[in-house]
Amino acid sequence: MKYQSQKVAYWYFLTAMAVFAVQGLGGRWAGCSYIAPNFWADVVPFNIVRMLHTNSLIVWLLLGFFGAAYFLVPEESEREIHSPMLAYIQLGILVLGTAGVVVTYLFDLFPGHWLLGKEGREFIEQPVWVKLGIVVASLIFLFNITMTVLKGRKTAITNVLLLGLWGLVLLFLFSFYNPTNLVLDKMFWWYIVHLWVEGTWELVMASILAFLLLKLTGVDREIVEKWLYVIVATALFSGILGTGHHYYWIGLPSYWQWVGSIFSALEVVPFFAMMSFSFVMVWMGRRDHPNKAALLWALGAATVAFFGAGVWGFLHTLHGVNYYTHGTQITAAHGHLAFFGAYVSVNLAIITYAMPILRGRDPYNQVMNMVSFWLMTGGMAFMTFVLTFAGTIQTHMQRVLGENFMEIQESMHLFYIMRWGAGLAVVVGAILFIYAQLVIHDKPKSASSEG
């Protein structure tokens, strides 16, 4: 560890991994409900389990991003974090808010209360008081990290990271605006959900990948920076108007069908660029870095993101196709592979890279970590295939032949059993990953390696 204050990242990563475990269990539970619809439904109903699954996903990914920023900004800026104390306060607020969401939903506290009760828009269900807490924590974060960057060396990596982080926090402010008009409600909801994963988060991902590849391959910084700008430019050019692919059927003007189709089709470009960039860097690189597992996760992230977001996104993004596939298992297939490939994997990549450094050791448990990579990635790929087959049948029977939704669900039972198995592989992989990070039996680090 070059800078003492990087230690902050350690606590963010630990919290992130704990919430990751909760997300995995929530997914397994929801997966059980698809096979046996009343599975533990009187303990916690499906909608609440599903909410916990998707929200814990978002929370731990953000914790991971914050941790990544606290880890890499000191190295890039060549100085300590402005205030480690503020960083810990920020983490405390986030943990408290997360616990608040869980308790409010599990026990249905303060139903209907504007400040304390449930909110109920997918991904932004947090009670208003938690949303306020998130904003306070985010402002603390932005202040802290921006001060660090301003006082230190400025690099393309920190610039792009800051742009992404500022953007994602500002977009979250739309969660406070909940118009009664359902069309407007949905329209602004996508400002967050879409402009996060297909805009600002892409910038965060690109800068983390750039940092990792710089460290792992030893290529020249100028080359990394050139690619980074290409990715940012293509991501924003396509992603902003690409929001239109969610405006086809919610009551917005019909020109969105063309704007959305054209620009969202172009969204494949930044993901393709990220993948090519990563492989070119490894091919050009001169360094033989000992942390092979981190490199595997970095390359995996770039590749699976291209398939999950790029290929599976394009699959249903043209309005002529989406007319049939909208809201079917095709969407769930894409949602899983895209989130996993892009943001789960890039988080696990930076965690894999940073943990040995934060714990003052040589890279450890690498084989176990790589096994967890293949288990999780293989499981997710299989889940995606299964859901894609299920979604194709569902689309045909329900949208083309016009048959009854519930009867079709019945006939997809076999797919849901296979999804359950795939989910098991993912969760076993996740447990293995967490174990590999936390439990070490070997000696402390040798004098030679750092960074």
Ligand code: HEM
């Ligand atoms: C890191 C891994 C995972 C990620 C990134 C992830 C992500 C997601 C996302 C984004 C959604 C919402 C999908 C949508 O709105 O279309 C979702 C829903 C769901 N996930 Fe996961 N998930 C993961 C692991 C799992 C696992 C292991 C299972 C277990 C079988 C699972 C089962 C489900 C189920 C059943 C739903 C509800 C789908 C529905 O309502 O139709 N997930 N997940």
Ligand code: HEM
């Ligand atoms: C890493 C980036 C991405 C992530 C994490 C992601 C995730 C998701 C999720 C979770 C949903 C379901 C939202 C909901 O209805 O609740 C969704 C919907 C959708 N995504 Fe993505 N996505 C990504 C990139 C892309 C890209 C690049 C494209 C196009 C090329 C795309 C096309 C779509 C479309 C068309 C829908 C709407 C599906 C429907 O009509 O039901 N996505 N995405």
Ligand SMILES: [Fe+2]
């Ligand atoms: Fe989108």
